[in-house]
Amino acid sequence: MKLLIVEDEKALSDSISNYLEQESFVCDQAESYAGALEKIEQHDYDCILLDINLQDGNGLELLKTLKSNHKGDGVLIISARNSLEDKVSGLKLGADDYLSKPFHLSELGARVAAIIRRRHAAGSNLIRLEETLIDIQARSVSVHGRVLDLTRKEYQLLLYFAYNKGRVVSKNAIAEHLWGDDSGGADNYDFIYTHIKNLRRKLVEAGAGDYIQSVYGMGYKLMLP
Amino acid sequence: MKLFTHYSRINILASVLALVVGSIGYYFIIRTILIHQLDDTLEVEEAEILSHVGLKDQLPEPANYRDQQISFTPAQAPGDRRFINIIRPDSFYHNERRPFRQLIFSVRVGGQMYTATVSKSEEETKELEKWIMLVTAGMILLLLGILYLANRLLMRRLWQPFYQTLEGLRGFNLASHDPLTYTPTSIREFRSLQQVVEQMTRQIGRDYEMLKAFADNASHEMQTPLAIINSKLDLMIQDQGLEERHLHQLQAMYDAISRLRQLNQSLLLLTKIGNYQFQQEEPVALESLIEKKLGQLEDLIKDKHIAVSTDLQPCRLQMNAYLSDILLSNLLTNAIRHNYDKGAIRIGLKQDLLLISNTGEPLSFDPTTIFDRFTKSAHSEGTGLGLAIVRQICDNYGFSLAYINEEGWHTIRIGFSSLEV
DSSP: OEEEEEOSOHHHHHHHHHHHHTTTOEEEEEOSHHHHHHHHHHOOOSEEEEESEETTEEHHHHHHHHHHTTOOOEEEEEESOOOHHHHHHHHHTTOSEEEESSOOHHHHHHHHHHHHHHHTSTTOOEEEETTEEEETTTTEEEETTEEOOOOHHHHHHHHHHHHTTTSEEEHHHHHHHHHGGGGGGOSSSHHHHHHHHHHHHHHHHTTOOOOEEEETTTEEEEOOO | OOHHHHHHHHHHHHHHHHHHHHHHHHHHHHHHHHHHHHHHHHHHHHHHHHHHHHHHSSOOOOEEOSSEEEEEEEESSOOOOEEEEEEEEEGGGTTEEEEEEEEEEEEEETTEEEEEEEEEESHHHHHHHHHHHHHHHHHHHHHHHHHHHHHHHHHHHHTHHHHHHHHHHHTOOTTTTOOOOOOOOSOHHHHHHHHHHHHHHHHHHHHHHHHHHHHHHHHHHHHHHHHHHHHHHHHHTTOTTOOHHHHHHHHHHHHHHHHHHHHHHHHHHHHHHHTTOOOOOEEEEHHHHHHHHHHHTHHHHHHTTOEEEEEEOOOEEEEOHHHHHHHHHHHHHHHHHTSOTTOEEEEEEETTEEEEEEEOOOOSSOGGGTTSTTOOOTTOOSOSOHHHHHHHHHHHHTOEEEEEEETTEEEEEEEOOTTOO
């Protein structure tokens, strides 16, 4: 899987590249509008991470060019402007998703994985984690072919871990992913623990391995053997 | 006092003073002239008597007419020739006492001295004086009246541009961006006033826009550095060599970044709401939105073991869906955040009223500032902007907003009827 990161902040671009390469993505980086244009013309990417506030041009123009060339690349817009207009016009122009800064890399990873799955693995709505199978179409999880009775939050949690497997996901990232802005109302993220405990229990009871590990109380990691 | 009243008062007072002084002078001048004429007539009579005596060497017949009397009395010695004013009974007017002008002079007839007295009634003079003064008084009154009316009309018209400018300033609203409009005037003072006011309001508007743009830009510019820090932390926690003590520090950094992010978002949101950037409105069923929100916040509520009781009646509001969501979100998360463990929340909704009450510590700040920006209790990890956003939304929609503290319950009360005070 090949990604292009269009971001004029080198430090951020490096972080994204570093994080996503752990998930066997190949990442190209472009720091300018011109550089991105060149790379888009030369290569096909599975997904383009596009910062729309570039020094030498608007990322939305890049998106227009991309779509007028009938490239099938998936596009995830990254913007420092959390503005509805940017979001709407970006999605109208054919972007797949929109993420505003600052974001957690795990959130970015999940979004990218979702875009690639939707665009390229046609028919493959299934994610396999050893003996556990996530059916994204049916929004269900089964272990050894037996469907588990998961709550919506537990399902979202498992999917989030699956998209970020092998990497530590912070509690803050989980809270923001599952509860969005409402997570701000919490003094601590203890309530996440309850959901994770239940999810692990249900998976283990159904005969799956206990793959979700706690990392010193600051996050969790899905580790497959 | 109005400028016109002030001006009129001074103007009319000065006019009256000038006219009174003038009238008194006028009276004396007229009187002097009339008396002088009377004296001329008396002197003509004197000349006639003297020439009569000179020709015939005898006194003429004393005369007693209505307008003129002549009498002679023998005298010891010649007296001074003089004019006098006397008031004496007038035989032609039932002996009423009336003013006369008399010329007294001496005449010698055959060695005998006589004192001749020629009198003329001042009646006609008085009459004339009276009429002249009456006409003058009438003129004065007429003049004053016309002066007053003319001033009134003139002032109204002349000051029109001034009042227009004043009205414009009174209605000046920074947020609405409406420039002050003028009808051009030919009066230089008012024109420069208008120009100055226009320049000033334009400048204020520009400064205001710049300030807003600054807040907006500053918040936006902070997003990228925050994203960098956040991404580096996300990478750092992947490091297997980290020890638990490091992770605690990293957690503190995460939490700080979360707060910064929320602070930034809240500031941006506040600006956007203030700028009326959420125009699209739709009917919102508040009761079902409350139920939905409570569902979303279930984990937070359970985590603190808070008992929630609701009394929801249907309530339809015409407002922006996103803002209604933010409104309830902020109110409810506040009620949870500032609650005790095992505390309680009561939500009451009527067609025109929303009451959200929660138990919790007494406020550590002045309750009147509760809706101000960055008002929060010392130990709160919130942004201090939640209720400021609530107020901004309420202001935009003309809702009334109040905080009530009763028997340990903190209540936020929102009245949806804009008629309510």
